[in-house]
Amino acid sequence: MAKHLVIMAGGIGSRFWPMSTPQCPKQFLDITDCGRTMLQQTLDRFDGLIDMNHVWVITSADFHHLVEDQLPGIHPQHILLEPCMRNTAPCVAYVSWKIQKEDPEALMVVTPSDHLVMNIPVFQEVIRKGLDFVSEENRILTLGMKPTCPETGYGYIEQGEQILQDEPSIYKIKTFREKPDLPTAIGYLKQGGFTWNAGIFLWSVNTIVAELRQNASRIAGIMDQMADYFFTEYEQTVLNELFPECERISIDYAVMEKTQLAYVLPVEFGWSDLGTWGSLRTITLSTSRMVENGNAVIGNQVTMIESSQNMVKVPNGKQVVIQGLHNCIVAEHNNTLLICQLSEEQRIKDWHK
Amino acid sequence: MAKHLVIMAGGIGSRFWPMSTPQCPKQFLDITDCGRTMLQQTLDRFDGLIDMNHVWVITSADFHHLVEDQLPGIHPQHILLEPCMRNTAPCVAYVSWKIQKEDPEALMVVTPSDHLVMNIPVFQEVIRKGLDFVSEENRILTLGMKPTCPETGYGYIEQGEQILQDEPSIYKIKTFREKPDLPTAIGYLKQGGFTWNAGIFLWSVNTIVAELRQNASRIAGIMDQMADYFFTEYEQTVLNELFPECERISIDYAVMEKTQLAYVLPVEFGWSDLGTWGSLRTITLSTSRMVENGNAVIGNQVTMIESSQNMVKVPNGKQVVIQGLHNCIVAEHNNTLLICQLSEEQRIKDWHK
Numbered sequence: 001m002a003k004h005l006v007i008m009a010g011g012i013g014s015r016f017w018p019m020s021t022p023q024c025p026k027q028f029l030d031i032t033d034c035g036r037t038m039l040q041q042t043l044d045r046f047d048g049l050i051d052m053n054h055v056w057v058i059t060s061a062d063f064h065h066l067v068e069d070q071l072p073g074i075h076p077q078h079i080l081l082e083p084c085m086r087n088t089a090p091c092v093a094y095v096s097w098k099i100q101k102e103d104p105e106a107l108m109v110v111t112p113s114d115h116l117v118m119n120i121p122v123f124q125e126v127i128r129k130g131l132d133f134v135s136e137e138n139r140i141l142t143l144g145m146k147p148t149c150p151e152t153g154y155g156y157i158e159q160g161e162q163i164l165q166d167e168p169s170i171y172k173i174k175t176f177r178e179k180p181d182l183p184t185a186i187g188y189l190k191q192g193g194f195t196w197n198a199g200i201f202l203w204s205v206n207t208i209v210a211e212l213r214q215n216a217s218r219i220a221g222i223m224d225q226m227a228d229y230f231f232t233e234y235e236q237t238v239l240n241e242l243f244p245e246c247e248r249i250s251i252d253y254a255v256m257e258k259t260q261l262a263y264v265l266p267v268e269f270g271w272s273d274l275g276t277w278g279s280l281r282t283i284t285l286s287t288s289r290m291v292e293n294g295n296a297v298i299g300n301q302v303t304m305i306e307s308s309q310n311m312v313k314v315p316n317g318k319q320v321v322i323q324g325l326h327n328c329i330v331a332e333h334n335n336t337l338l339i340c341q342l343s344e345e346q347r348i349k350d351w352h353k
Numbered sequence: 354m355a356k357h358l359v360i361m362a363g364g365i366g367s368r369f370w371p372m373s374t375p376q377c378p379k380q381f382l383d384i385t386d387c388g389r390t391m392l393q394q395t396l397d398r399f400d401g402l403i404d405m406n407h408v409w410v411i412t413s414a415d416f417h418h419l420v421e422d423q424l425p426g427i428h429p430q431h432i433l434l435e436p437c438m439r440n441t442a443p444c445v446a447y448v449s450w451k452i453q454k455e456d457p458e459a460l461m462v463v464t465p466s467d468h469l470v471m472n473i474p475v476f477q478e479v480i481r482k483g484l485d486f487v488s489e490e491n492r493i494l495t496l497g498m499k500p501t502c503p504e505t506g507y508g509y510i511e512q513g514e515q516i517l518q519d520e521p522s523i524y525k526i527k528t529f530r531e532k533p534d535l536p537t538a539i540g541y542l543k544q545g546g547f548t549w550n551a552g553i554f555l556w557s558v559n560t561i562v563a564e565l566r567q568n569a570s571r572i573a574g575i576m577d578q579m580a581d582y583f584f585t586e587y588e589q590t591v592l593n594e595l596f597p598e599c600e601r602i603s604i605d606y607a608v609m610e611k612t613q614l615a616y617v618l619p620v621e622f623g624w625s626d627l628g629t630w631g632s633l634r635t636i637t638l639s640t641s642r643m644v645e646n647g648n649a650v651i652g653n654q655v656t657m658i659e660s661s662q663n664m665v666k667v668p669n670g671k672q673v674v675i676q677g678l679h680n681c682i683v684a685e686h687n688n689t690l691l692i693c694q695l696s697e698e699q700r701i702k703d704w705h706k
Contacts, residue, residue, distance in 0.1 A: 018672070305693075305704065314690070319371070321704045323693035328677070330692065337667070339683065339692065340658075340676035351658065351674045 001204070003131055004106045005050040006095050007042055008199075009059040009067060009113035010082055014349040015276050018336035019313065027114035028066045031274055032283065033298045033316070038114045038274070039070050045120050049127055050109070057113075058082060058095050077231060083240040088199070089254035090219055090246035093212050094239075097223040098230050099205050106205040107131050110251075115198065116283060118270025126168065126267045130202040133170060133263070140211065141170070141202040142256065144195025144264040145271045150185035153275060155197040155252070157264050158188075173262040176252060195266045197252065198273065207261065216254040219246050276345045277329045281311035311342060354488055354557070357459045358403040359448050360395055361552075362412040362420060362466035363435055367702040368629050371689035372666065380467035381419045384627055385636065386651045386669070391467045391627070392423050398473050402480055403462070410466075411435060411448050430584060436593040441552075442607035443572050443599035446565050447592075450576040451583050452558050459558040460484050463604075468551065469636060471623025479521065479620050483555040486523060486616070493564065494523070494555040495609065497548025497617040498624045503538035506628060508550040508605070510617050511541075526615040529605060548619045550605065551626065560614065569607040572599050629698045630682045634664035664695060 013026030020026040027038045036044060052073050058080040059067055067079050080095055092110060099106050109127060117123045130141050144157045160174035188194040213220040222242050229238040256262055272283050284296035295304050299314035305323040314320050314332045329345060331338045366379030373379040380391045389397060405426050411433040412420055420432050433448055445463060452459045462480060470476045483494050497510045513527035541547040566573040575595050582591040609615050625632050637649035648657050652667035658676040667673050667685045682698060684691045
C-alpha cells in the first residue's frame, strides 16, 4: 500500500499580517527565517517517508504559481486548485476522490501547510506508526498535540479507550471539544487525557471516501459527478462549475465528530500552528541561543535598548533601533509596518483591508 | 550696496537619525513633507529679497552634488566646499573673504540651512529692516528668537540698551549666555529681555572681515594666504591644504562674544531649528488641520489606533498600523527604522554608528 501525502495550502493566515497577506499567506513565507517556507518545511519533514510522486497539494487557484515555484518536484497533476474556499471537507473529498482514482490502495497523511514541527525524528516515527495503524481498514487516526498550557485557541480531543499499549499509545476518540474558555481549558489539563486537534489526519483512501459517502453525502455526490473528468483536460472546468456547490464545512464537523472510526495518537514533537505573532515569539525564544529581556528578534540588524518582551520580525538587512518598548509586536513585511501590543494580536485581522 | 545671502549647509544633523544621515543630512531632506528640502526652503524664503547671483552656499565637499541638484540656479563659483569641518568661524571667514573680493561693498545675511520659518512675510520684513540697519558700517546684527518656553537646548542673548524705538526694535547685545539649566532658563523668561540665538547674522562684508582680523587673527591670516587663489583654478587645492589649519571655533565665540558691535533684533516669525524629533512633532501639530490624540503623523498611509502623543514620520506610500503606542518616535527612512521614547530623543545620536 503506497503512502500519499496531502498538503492543504489554501489558508489565508489573516492574523499574521503584515507578514501574511491575501496575495501571499503564511504557508508561502519563511516565517522563522530558516531558509525554507512553511510549505517547503511541511514537505521536508516527510523526506524519506513519502515518495515525491505521491505528494499532493491542494490550494486556491490564486496560489498555483507559488506552489509550483516552491515545490518544483511535485507532479503537475498533483497540484489541485480549489476555485473557492469551502473549508476542509470538500477539500479532503476532492483530493481523496482523485487519489482513489490513481491508487485505490493508497494510505494518506493529510496535513496543514503552515504549522511548525521542531523535532523531525520524533515526527517521522509518529507518522510511521500512524500509517502502520491505518493500513488496517476502517481506522481514522488524528494526531493529538499534548497540551503545554491551557490554550483557548484550539479545539481539544478527549481520549477514550486505549487501543495500543506501547508508547506512544493510541486511543479511541471519546469526543471532540470546541475551543474552550479558560477555566474549561484548565480543567482539561488537570483532568488529563485531552490533546489539541492539530488537523493532521491519517487514513486509507477507501476509509475516508466511505466515511464521506456516509456522513457528507451531498459533497460525495458532487465528487462522483466530477470524478469521470479527473485527470482529463476538462477537470478544472468541471471543478470550477461544481465545486462551489459544496457546502462550507470542516472535515472535523463532517466526518470526525460523527464517525465511529476515529482514533487519536497523543504526540509531543515541538509543534506550533504559528497562529499568531505571540506563538512565533514563544517558538523564537525557545530556539534562540541568545535571548535578552524576553525579546524575540528575527532580523539580523536589530538593536534593542531598554526594551523587553517584544516580538520583532523585520527583513534581514533592515537596520532597526528600538528603545523603551515593551510587550509589543514590531513586524515589517512588503513595505508594511505593524506596531501593536502583543495582548491585542487577535485584533490584527481587523486592522488591514 | 548689493545684498548677499550665505547659506551654511555643512551640518550633519545627527539627532535626526534615521531621517538625517552622514550621507544626506537634515538640510538636504524634505523633513516636513512640503515638497521642498530644508535647504530649498531656506533659499525660497529670501525670494524677492536677494538676487540669485548673490547667493552663496558653503558646505562640505561631500555634499557638492546635493547642493548642485537642489539649488540648480546657483552660480558654480558660489558653492564653497570646506575640505573639513572647522565650525562656523573659518566657514564665515572663507565666504566673507571671497565675497569681499567679488563685491567689496556687499551686505551679507548668513543663515543656517536647516531651520524652519513659518511666517515668511514677517521674516522678509525683518530681513529688510536688518539689512537696512547694517548698511551703516560697524554694525553686526543677530536675529534673536523670542522664547516660547524655557528651552535648555539653545544659547540665549541678553538685551542691553535699546537702539531703535520702532517695532521691531533693535538692542545692543549685553551678553551671550550658554545653554542654561532649566531654573536659569525659567529665570530668563521671567526677567524678560532674553532671546534665543538662532545663528542668523547680518553685517557688511567689511565689518565682519575687520572683526575677524581683530578677534581671530590666525584664521584671518590663513584667509589672506589663500585669497590670491580665490576664483582661480587653484582655489580648491590651496583650500584643501590650508583650510584644515584653521582652529575649530564658532563665529559666536570668535567674534560675537568679543566684539563691541553686536546688536540683536528680537523677532517672532514661527521659527524652529527642527533640532529634534520632538520639535518636528510640535511644528507638525501646530500646522496640521487634523490632530487626534496628540499624534503628529507625516506619511499618507498611517493608521493610529489607541495611540497618543507620538511623532510618526514614514515615507508616503508606506502602510503603517500602530496600536497602543504612546509618547514615542516612529521614524523610517532609507530602510532604517527607529522606535523610541520621545523623552530619550537626545540619545538618538548615540544609537547609530
